[in-house]
Amino acid sequence: MPAGRTHDRITLWTLPLVAIATYSTTRNSSLTLVVAGGFLFSGLMFGPDLDIYSCQFQRWGWLRWLWIPYQKSLRHRSFLSHGPIIGTALRVLYLSIWVLLAGVVGLTASYWLFQLDLNWREVKQVAGRSLVEYSPEAIALLLGLELGALSHSLSDWCSSGYKRLKAKGVLGWKRPKKASKGKRRSPRQTRSVKKRSSKR
Template sequence: MPSGRTHDRITLWSLPLVAALTFGRTQSSNLTLLVSGSFLFGGLMFGPDLDIYSCQYQRWGWFKPIWLPYQKSLRHRSFLSHGPLIGTALRILYLAIWIAVFGVLGLAIAEKIGNLAGNWQDAVLGWGRSISEHYIEILAVYIGLELGAMSHYLSDWGGSAYKRFKKKGLSGLRSPKTIKRRKITTPRRTSSKSIAEGRRKKAEGRRQK
């Protein structure tokens, strides 16, 4: 598995290619900036290795503790953290919950201190309206985050496959199969002492007859 610095280099080297391909497909500088920035953020701070004490985890600084429940809930390199699409979606949902918690606390404190009359229903409707109006931009951010994560777990898979190839050749590239072995029961051996005892009992039975 590549080191954290190697992952960072892959992200930085891939950034110009991602920006060029995005601009070529969209012809939009705004979408290109969103995809490129999200790709950089996803590769350096929002990647699959947030499930362990990694470089990505350490870059969150004072906000590192919010990822501790995430780390304790998931096994490293599990499908929920390193899986395509679902890994990024789960991290976005997890971070969104924390942002909502901090946002609610901040609004509640501001309402108490500043005597602000907050309308929670209008705030929720405003968020929903913004999401519906800017869904293309939100999709661009998600694509950038997923590409950043993809550069990470593809390099992990490529590094592991290369090591298996060096060790076992082409056979090492195949996924290992679990072979179920049949349980073979060996016949129970009879000792010579028990055989002699059996013969003696038979002889005594014949004499009694």
């Protein structure tokens, strides 16, 4: 499995390719910037290795404690952290819950401290309108996040496959056959076998 610095280099080397491919597809500089930003963020701070004490985890600084429950809940390199689409979706959902909790606490504190007129229905409406209005940017961001995570997972899989191939050859790719279980002897058969062996 590549080291954290190797993953960083892969992210930085492939970033221009992602930007060129996005712009040639969309012809939109804003969407290209969002995809490239999401790819860079995912590769350096929001990737699959947040499930361990990694470079990505440490780059969150004093906010890295947010990811400790995430680490406690998932096994390293499990499908839920390193799997395509589901890994990114789970991290986005996890971080969104924290952001939502922080927003609710902040708005409630502002209401009690500064006596601000707070209408939760209006807050929900503004959030809904923003999601609809900026849906292309949201989709571009999710695509960039997934591409960044996918580059990480692909490098892990390629590295593991190369090491397996180098150590065991082509046969290393085959799943080992399960040993066939013999028929269990009954207690009577076991005693008879012991008697025969004792007579000999």
